[in-house]
Amino acid sequence: MxxxxxxxxxxxxxxxxxxxxxxxxxxxxxxxxxxxxxxxxxxxxxxxxxxxxxxxxxxxxxxxxxxxxxxxxxxxxxxxxxxxxxxxxxxxxxxxxxxxxxxxxxxxxxxxxxxxxxxxxxxxxxxxxxxxxxxxxxxxxxxxxxxxxxxxxxxxxxxxxxxxxxxxxxxxxxxxxxxxxxxxxxxxxxxxxxxxxxxxxxxxxxxxxxxxxxxxxxxxxxxxxxxxxxxxxxxxxxxxxxxxFIQPSAQNSQMLVVKERFFKFSSASVARLKKKANDELSNNNNTTQKEMIISSLQAVSAVLWRCITKVRRLANDSETVCVLVVNNRPRMNPPLSDDYFGSPLHGVSGTATVEELMANGLGWAALKLHETIANYDDVAVKNWVESWVRNPVVYERSDKLSPFSNLVLISNSPRFDMYGCEFGLGKAIAARSGAVTKLDGAMTMYPGREGGGSIDVQVCLIPETMKDLECDEEFISSFS
Known part of the structure; x- marks a missing residue:
């Protein structure tokens, strides 16, 4: 061969x-x-x-x-x-x-x-x-x-x-x-x-x-x-x-080796996860929620957070964090147009102990993420801007994420119209990304090629964690 x-x-x-x-x-x-x-x-x-x-x-x-x-x-x-x-x-x-x-x-x-x-x-x-x-x-x-x-x-x-x-x-x-x-x-x-x-x-x-x-x-x-x-x-x-404020290039540092794999969530799988998360909330005695408030993206993000945290085998009392990179355009008042050309992004975090995340279900984890996003409104955006302007700081780049093995980072969006870009060649076979942000725990969301609300997730993990994730029953059942 x-x-x-x-x-x-x-x-x-x-x-x-x-x-x-x-x-x-x-x-x-x-x-x-x-x-x-x-x-x-x-x-x-x-x-x-x-x-x-x-x-x-x-x-x-x-x-x-x-x-x-x-x-x-x-x-x-x-x-x-x-x-x-x-x-x-x-x-x-x-x-x-x-x-x-x-x-x-x-x-x-x-x-x-x-x-x-x-x-x-x-x-x-x-x-x-x-x-x-x-x-x-x-x-x-x-x-x-x-x-x-x-x-x-x-x-x-x-x-x-x-x-x-x-x-x-x-x-x-x-x-x-x-x-x-x-x-x-x-x-x-x-x-x-x-x-x-x-x-x-x-x-x-x-x-x-x-x-x-x-x-x-x-x-x-x-x-x-x-x-x-x-x-x-x-x-x-x-x-x-x-x-x-500019970091020197870390050309001689040893990079963390990660595996990159795409997992495809069909439209039926996404709908099933979304329904499961919302059903768990409506059946919870501590909530009167009857409407579907958990989005498809939040449900998929929640199952990734839960399953990756599980296979990492972290201590029960340690904290686990799910960072969502969010678009500030619709959160401003008045909102910025989708045609606003720039990079108005910010990261918001859902946090829990490992024990909490494992003891509660998909709905609980999805609600954590939902509340994190819902609370990040115009007031929160402007408060962050005011705070930063008083003390401007340029973030340092991490090329590893290894010190943050409790972290899951979710970026990109399945709502981007990637497959509408054809350049006279017909519909693309696949979307891919480059070497950037290939860090342990980095998840990149893509629209599924078949459309209909399907989602492709590029998962980056160190080899041993990836191997365990591929065998995790909860994760396998989430997209199969």
Whole structure:
């Protein structure tokens, strides 16, 4: 039995600039400032998400040409950047002595472009999706694997890497997490796919530089002050030099080895878990709850929290934590639009002792998470902002999570319209992520390819914990 290919060969790379200039006159020169939610993550790595497609088969009537396809991708990307022009820019820092000021912002006047990479591999679609665990070659389908958000001063804020497989095409995006979260990244990808389709529809045999192609959801870049009583959009960080808050790269440190595996929760499995959690609450004598308040995502998150905590075999009196990365857009009053382009994310935590989590059922764990999210409202968001502004801090990056073996981290969303991004190739075979955030206890949520409320969960655990989870009856029954 031959081993699957493990290498990816770089073929070409270039920078792509916006095709047209639609930016308002004032936006051409005005900095785009970041919020506290974004500035805390200057040490964090770029976000990496991508889609695997089947490569069209050649026939005598309409042969597929990778060269033509790449040119169409580049042209439509340039047309898309017309609307998402800040992605072509770079970060900048303004330092003043009197009065003291250290401000990091996006500089629209420094706009070299988005990086576009083309690479090839002998791997097949089966090499990627058939193994039990995600093969390491997938990490090579993404660019900027070691970049942190602060590197956006010199590195592209977005890099698109197109990898041609023997029978497939992978389109992977690495994006600076200061400028975009998952909501904004998939908004961009959806708009790019929309323009790709419209470009081929309007100009099937040639690329036109004349027409501006409009999109159904223009992004919103305008920022509003988040602090009460303040009109300032920029935030002064309490530093005089980057070395005071940027971590050195831990290239020589020994990384924790984790296994990555996708578990598929069908729409029926998700509905069953949701019903079970809500039924347990309604049957509990301590509650009068009759309506279904536990969401599908909360029910799946709760079973992950319970089962992973169980197989970790922690002491009964130790604390276990489930961190949910939440989107602040709908929690603000007034709410921010889903088209708001940025990274307004925050982590909220459900906590319990191991004994409590194991002694009570799925409904109890799901209610813990539900209450954690429900209590994180506009007041809580603004209280956190006010507290951070009084004492700004840039979080340190953990490349291991090993000191936090009591922690389950749940990010991404099954509500993202990943499979609506087709780029003329049809529905993607699978969604995958890069090397970023592959930590013990990190769970990444995806929409199931079959739709209908199905959820795919990428689980990252150390090998011995993964092995025990795969044998846990409660976990197996939750998706089978």
């Amino acid at each position: 031959t081993s699957p290919p493990t290498s990816v060969t770089l073929v070409s790379e270039c920078l792509i600039k916006p095709l047209h200039d639609l930016s308002p006159d004032e936006a051409k020169h005005e900095p785009l400032y970041f919020t506290p939610f974004e500035l805390t993550g200057l040490n964090f790595r770029y976000s990496q998400q991508g889609l695997l497609f089947t490569k069209p088969k050649n026939n005598n009537k309409d042969d597929f040409s990778i060269t033509v396809f790449l040119n169409e991708l580049k042209h439509s990307l340039s047309a898309t950047l017309t609307h998402f022009y800040p992605l072509a820019a770079r970060l900048a820092t303004r330092i003043l002595d009197n009065p003291p000021s250290y401000v990091i912002y996006l500089d629209p006047e420094n706009s070299p472009g988005v990086k576009f990479v083309y690479a090839k591999t002998d791997a097949t679609i089966s090499d990627i999706i058939n193994p039990t665990y995600v093969p390491s070659i997938v990490h090579s389908f993404f660019d900027l694997n070691n970049a942190i958000n602060h590197d956006g001063h010199t590195l592209p804020l977005l890099s698109i890497k197109v990898t041609e497989l023997t029978d497939g095409i992978f389109i992977g995006g690495s994006i600076n997490h200061l400028i975009a979260d998952g909501t904004s990244f998939w908004h961009f990808m959806s708009s790019w796919s929309e323009i790709f389709f419209k470009s081929k529809l309007n100009h099937p045999h040639q690329n036109s530089n004349c027409d501006i192609i409009m999109i159904s959801r223009p992004p919103i870049f305008k920022r509003q002050p988040l602090q009460a009583g303040s009109s300032d959009l920029f935030i002064n960080l309490p530093y005089t030099h980057r070395d005071q």
